[in-house]
Amino acid sequence: MALKDSGTDTVFGRNDVFDLDSYLKEKQNLVNIELGRFLDEVTCSPPTLIQAMRYCIEAGGKRLRPVLCMAACELVGGRQTDALYAACALELIHTYSLVHDDLPAMDNDDLRRGKPTCHKAFGEANAILAGDALLTAAFEVLGSRPSERVPPSVAVRIISVIAKAAGASGMVQGQQRDLFFEGKTVTWEELAALHRLKTGALMEASVSVGAMLGGGTDEQVAAVNTYGSYIGLAFQIADDLLDADGDPELLGKPVGSDQALAKATALSTLGVEGARRQAADLLDKALSVLTVFGKRGEPLAALARFVVERTH
Amino acid sequence: MALKDSGTDTVFGRNDVFDLDSYLKEKQNLVNIELGRFLDEVTCSPPTLIQAMRYCIEAGGKRLRPVLCMAACELVGGRQTDALYAACALELIHTYSLVHDDLPAMDNDDLRRGKPTCHKAFGEANAILAGDALLTAAFEVLGSRPSERVPPSVAVRIISVIAKAAGASGMVQGQQRDLFFEGKTVTWEELAALHRLKTGALMEASVSVGAMLGGGTDEQVAAVNTYGSYIGLAFQIADDLLDADGDPELLGKPVGSDQALAKATALSTLGVEGARRQAADLLDKALSVLTVFGKRGEPLAALARFVVERTH
Numbered sequence: 001m002a003l004k005d006s007g008t009d010t011v012f013g014r015n016d017v018f019d020l021d022s023y024l025k026e027k028q029n030l031v032n033i034e035l036g037r038f039l040d041e042v043t044c045s046p047p048t049l050i051q052a053m054r055y056c057i058e059a060g061g062k063r064l065r066p067v068l069c070m071a072a073c074e075l076v077g078g079r080q081t082d083a084l085y086a087a088c089a090l091e092l093i094h095t096y097s098l099v100h101d102d103l104p105a106m107d108n109d110d111l112r113r114g115k116p117t118c119h120k121a122f123g124e125a126n127a128i129l130a131g132d133a134l135l136t137a138a139f140e141v142l143g144s145r146p147s148e149r150v151p152p153s154v155a156v157r158i159i160s161v162i163a164k165a166a167g168a169s170g171m172v173q174g175q176q177r178d179l180f181f182e183g184k185t186v187t188w189e190e191l192a193a194l195h196r197l198k199t200g201a202l203m204e205a206s207v208s209v210g211a212m213l214g215g216g217t218d219e220q221v222a223a224v225n226t227y228g229s230y231i232g233l234a235f236q237i238a239d240d241l242l243d244a245d246g247d248p249e250l251l252g253k254p255v256g257s258d259q260a261l262a263k264a265t266a267l268s269t270l271g272v273e274g275a276r277r278q279a280a281d282l283l284d285k286a287l288s289v290l291t292v293f294g295k296r297g298e299p300l301a302a303l304a305r306f307v308v309e310r311t312h
Numbered sequence: 313m314a315l316k317d318s319g320t321d322t323v324f325g326r327n328d329v330f331d332l333d334s335y336l337k338e339k340q341n342l343v344n345i346e347l348g349r350f351l352d353e354v355t356c357s358p359p360t361l362i363q364a365m366r367y368c369i370e371a372g373g374k375r376l377r378p379v380l381c382m383a384a385c386e387l388v389g390g391r392q393t394d395a396l397y398a399a400c401a402l403e404l405i406h407t408y409s410l411v412h413d414d415l416p417a418m419d420n421d422d423l424r425r426g427k428p429t430c431h432k433a434f435g436e437a438n439a440i441l442a443g444d445a446l447l448t449a450a451f452e453v454l455g456s457r458p459s460e461r462v463p464p465s466v467a468v469r470i471i472s473v474i475a476k477a478a479g480a481s482g483m484v485q486g487q488q489r490d491l492f493f494e495g496k497t498v499t500w501e502e503l504a505a506l507h508r509l510k511t512g513a514l515m516e517a518s519v520s521v522g523a524m525l526g527g528g529t530d531e532q533v534a535a536v537n538t539y540g541s542y543i544g545l546a547f548q549i550a551d552d553l554l555d556a557d558g559d560p561e562l563l564g565k566p567v568g569s570d571q572a573l574a575k576a577t578a579l580s581t582l583g584v585e586g587a588r589r590q591a592a593d594l595l596d597k598a599l600s601v602l603t604v605f606g607k608r609g610e611p612l613a614a615l616a617r618f619v620v621e622r623t624h
Contacts, residue, residue: 042480042481043481044480044485044488045485045489046488046489046492048488048492049480049484049485049488050480053480096444100440100441100444103437103440105435105436105437105440106437106440123417124417125415125417125418125488125491126488126491128412128415128417128418128440129412129484129487129488131444132408132412132443132444132447132479132484133479133480133484133485135444135447135448136447136475136478136479136480136484137475137479137480139451139454139471139474139475140472140475140476140479142451142471142475143468143469143470143471143472143473143474143475144472144475144476146468151464152463152464152465152467152468153464155464155468156455156458156464156467156468156471157455158455159451159454159455159468159471160452160455160456161455162451162455163448163449163451163452163454163455163456164452164456166448167444167445167448167449167452168354168356168361168362168365168445168448168449169354169355172361172441172444172445172448173356173357173361173445175441176356176358176360176361176437176438176441177357177358179437179438180358180360
C-alpha cells in the first residue's frame with residue numbers, strides 16, 4: 001500500500017540521473033564511521049551501558065536525519081564534513097527516542113529492525129539508561145566536535161535548535177500526545193499536529209541545522225525548514241501505510257502494531273486513498289520549495305521521494 | 313549520625329561571620345525564578361508533560377549544583393548572573409536523573425522530598441518522558457540562554473563538559489553501576505569510584521563550569537574541579553549516614569531504603585566511625601584546595617561544610 005508513484009513531479013524529473021543509492025551509502029558510511037569513533041571513546045565498567053548504546057546504534061536504520069542534515073549543508077554550498085558532527089548528534093537523538101518509545105510503559109514493542117528491542121535484549125533499567133546516555137551523548141558531540149570552520153556562535157545556536165526540536169516543545173511532546181491519543185477518536189488534523197511534533201520537529205531541525213552549518217542565509221534556512229515540515233509529515237503517512245500492509249521481513253517488525261495499540265493513523269482518519277493523496281501532495285509541496293535552489297536541490301528532492309516511496 | 317563537627321577547620325574558621333542561610337536563599341531564589349521563567353515558555357497540549365516537569369522542579373531541593381556553579385563563578389571574579397543559565401541547566405539535569413532513578417525499573421521509589429515520585433503522580437510513561445524533556449531542556453537552556461558576556465566558544469565548551477559529566481562517561485554510568493552492584497559485596501574503593509561517577513561528576517562539572525563562565529584560569533578551573541570531586545564524595549557519605557538514621561520528616565522519604573535494596577553504602581563498607589572520618593577527611597581536603605583563593609573561598613568553604621553536615 002506504500003506509494004509507488006508520487007504523482008506530479010515536474011521540477012525534478014525522473015529522467016535526471018541521480019543515483020540516490022550511492023548518495024545514501026556514501027553519507028551513511030561517513031555517519032557510521034563517525035558514530036563508531038565516538039562510541040569507541042566511551043569506556044564503561046561494567047560494559048553493559050556502552051554495549052546497549054552500541055547495540056541500538058548498530059541496529060542499522062536509514063540514517064535519514066543525518067543524510068538530510070548533510071544534504072542541506074551541501075545545498076547551500078557548505079561541505080558535508082562541517083555538518084557531520086551534528087548529523088551524528090541527530091542520529092543519537094533519534095535512536096534514544098526509539099529506545100524509550102519501545103519501553104513497556106510506552107509502546108511496549110519487542111522487535112525493532114528485526115532484532116529484539118533494547119529492553120528485551122538488556123532489560124528495562126539498562127534500556128532507560130542507554131536512552132538517557134544516547135540523548136546526552138548527542139549534546140556531548142554537539143559541544144565537543146564542531147568542525148573548526150563552524151563559528152562558535154553557530155555551534156551554540158544549532159544546539160538550541162536541536163534541543164528545542166527534541167524536547168517538550170517538539171518530539172517528546174509528540175510522544176506524550178501519541179500516548180494520550182491511544183484509544184481516542186482523533187481527526188486527521190489532530191493527528192497531523194501530533195506528527196509535526198513527534199517526527200516533523202526533528203526532521204525540520206535536521207535540515208535547518210545543516211543549512212546553518214553550511215553558511216546558509218536566513219531565507220535558505222527557512223526554505224529547508226519548510227521542506228522538512230512537509231517530508232516529516234509525509235514520512236509518517238508512509239510509515240502508517242507500511243504498518244498497515246508492509247512486508248514484515250523488510251520492515252523488521254510485525255505489521256499492524258498501530259491497530260493493536262488502538263492508535264489513530266493516516267489510514268484510519270483519511271482512508272488508504274486519502275492517505276496516499278495526502279502524501280503525494282506533501283511531496284509535491286516539498287519539491288516545489290526546492291525549486292529556488294535549482295539543480296542543487298536534486299539530492300533533497302530524491303530524498304523526499306525516497307521518504308514517501310520507501311518500502312521499509 | 314550525620315556529622316555534627318567536621319574536625320580540623322583552621323583555614324576558614326567558624327568564627328568568621330558567613331551567613332550561609334542568606335547566601336543560599338539569595339541564589340536559590342535566582343535559580344527558581346529563572347527556572348520558572350523557562351518553564352513558563354513551554355506549552356504542552358495536553359498539559360501533562362509540562363505539569364510533570366514543573367512538579368519535579370518545584371518539588372524543591374537544595375539547588376546545590378546551581379549554587380555551587382554560581383559560587384565558583386564569583387570565586388574567580390565573575391558575576392553570578394553569567395553562570396545563572398548554566399546553573400539552571402545543571403538543576404534540570406539533576407532533576408531528570410532523580411525522576412529516572414525513582415522509576416519502578418530502577419530504584420522503585422514512591423516518595424521524593426515528601427511527595428509522591430513523578431511516576432507515582434503522573435504514571436510511568438509520563439515520568440520517563442518528563443525526565444527526557446528535563447534533560448533535553450537543560451541543553452536548550454545551554455544553547456539559547458548564555459549571557460551576552462559569555463564568549464560563544466566558552467558557551468560551547470561548557471556544553472561539552474556538562475554533557476560528558478552527565479552521560480555514559482559520568483552520571484549515567486554511575487547509575488548503571490549502582491544497579492549492577494545491588495546485592496553484591498563491594499569494597500569502599502569500588503563504592504567510591506561509583507559515587508565519583510554518579511554524584512561526583514556533575515558536582516565537579518558544576519564548579520568547573522561556574523569557574524569557566526567567570527573567566528577563571530585553567531589552574532583555577534582545575535582547583536575547583538578538585539574541590540568538587542571531594543565534596544561530591546563527601547555528599548554521598550553524608551547521604552548514606554542520613555539514609556541510615558536521618559529524620560524521615562526532614563528527609564521527606566523513608567530511611568533505610570539502601571538496606572532494603574541491598575545496596576552497599578559508606579556505612580556498610582566503612583562502618584559508622586569510618587564513614588564519619590572519611591567525610592571529615594574529604595571536607596578537610598576540599599577546604600585546603602580553597603586556601604589559594606583566600607577570603608574569596610569562604611562561600612565554597614561554607615558550602616562544603618553544609619554538604620557534609622546537613623541534616624536533610
